Amino acid sequence: MTLTELRYLVNLDKERHFGRAAERSFVSQPTLSVALKKLEDELGVILFERNRGEARPTPVGERIIEQARRVLSEARLIEDLARDGRDEIAGPLRLGAIYTVGPYLLPSLVPLLRTRAPQMPLMIEENFTAKLLEQLRDNELDVILVALPVDLNGLQAWPVYDEDFVVVMPPDHRWADTQNIPAKQLAGEKLLLLGPGHCFREQVIEACPKCVDADADGPKPQTGSSLETIRHMVVSGLGITVLPRSSVDNRPEDSLLLARPFVPPAPTRRIALVWRKTFPRRKAIAMLRETILASGIKGVTMLPDADAPGD
Numbered sequence: 001m002t003l004t005e006l007r008y009l010v011n012l013d014k015e016r017h018f019g020r021a022a023e024r025s026f027v028s029q030p031t032l033s034v035a036l037k038k039l040e041d042e043l044g045v046i047l048f049e050r051n052r053g054e055a056r057p058t059p060v061g062e063r064i065i066e067q068a069r070r071v072l073s074e075a076r077l078i079e080d081l082a083r084d085g086r087d088e089i090a091g092p093l094r095l096g097a098i099y100t101v102g103p104y105l106l107p108s109l110v111p112l113l114r115t116r117a118p119q120m121p122l123m124i125e126e127n128f129t130a131k132l133l134e135q136l137r138d139n140e141l142d143v144i145l146v147a148l149p150v151d152l153n154g155l156q157a158w159p160v161y162d163e164d165f166v167v168v169m170p171p172d173h174r175w176a177d178t179q180n181i182p183a184k185q186l187a188g189e190k191l192l193l194l195g196p197g198h199c200f201r202e203q204v205i206e207a208c209p210k211c212v213d214a215d216a217d218g219p220k221p222q223t224g225s226s227l228e229t230i231r232h233m234v235v236s237g238l239g240i241t242v243l244p245r246s247s248v249d250n251r252p253e254d255s256l257l258l259a260r261p262f263v264p265p266a267p268t269r270r271i272a273l274v275w276r277k278t279f280p281r282r283k284a285i286a287m288l289r290e291t292i293l294a295s296g297i298k299g300v301t302m303l304p305d306a307d308a309p310g311d
Helices: 003-015 018-025 029-043 059-084 102-116 129-137 183-188 199-207 227-235 245-249 282-293
Strands: 048-051 054-057 093-098 122-127 143-148 155-169 191-194 222-224 240-244 258-261 268-276
Touching: 003 018, 003 029, 003 059, 018 029, 054 059, 093 102, 093 129, 093 282, 102 122, 102 245, 102 282, 122 129, 129 143, 129 155, 129 268, 143 155, 143 199, 143 282, 155 199, 155 227, 155 245, 155 282, 191 199, 191 227, 199 240, 222 227, 227 240, 240 245, 268 282
Parallel strands: 093 122, 093 143, 191 222, 191 240
Antiparallel strands: 048 054, 143 268, 155 240, 155 258, 155 268
């Protein structure tokens, strides 16, 4: 068996479809199918049940796939260790970021990092927190930017900045002249939230649990697919929303929207870099963090004195 065959195996488990697994592996579907059939013949077991293009691992297949993930992770570590012996700031860095961070940080981060570390281009993936953690643990990403807390089993986190949440509304809303908004008052408003899967949605609900209480009086929240979509929905008059301050302060001034802070203490989140404990390019992580601190992103409180985690 080869590492390539093991990658096909893991990709098919992720996609559960031969066509999509082939696309993920950058090969044709026949190439992937033949390689996996060869692997099954070599091992003498059926790894996947096939049914009209759908593929589901057999019980023995699940155990072999789990071991394949470990083998691929160790193989990638060999490459990382070899790079560590050269220059940690040389070579691409695979960065993941949650959807509510990337659009507001990356425009200032990427050009500055290009200047500071021209030999370390970023390969960027935006996704949900759960998916980014999965990709990080599967060695598909090197480091991710997510909101704490997350499960740090086998991982390390280095906080980068804090940011408050703000209430965003049309200029003619009855709260337009209010300086600070009590979080509990959101429950009586037409509130627009991100859909399930977004950690920011859960953080807003934590600040105002009654907003999604099925037994509570008042309108029920509506959902949007992204912060920018929700912003347009607010402009159109569908309701109000809660946004991280960076998503407001790092855009051109918008006369169609008003942002108001919460009554202290405001709901807040902490954004951190998270990576595998085995990842050897610590200087690359430090360079990335230093560049974020120097990027000039607005609306956040940088944490320059946050201690780097030990080994």
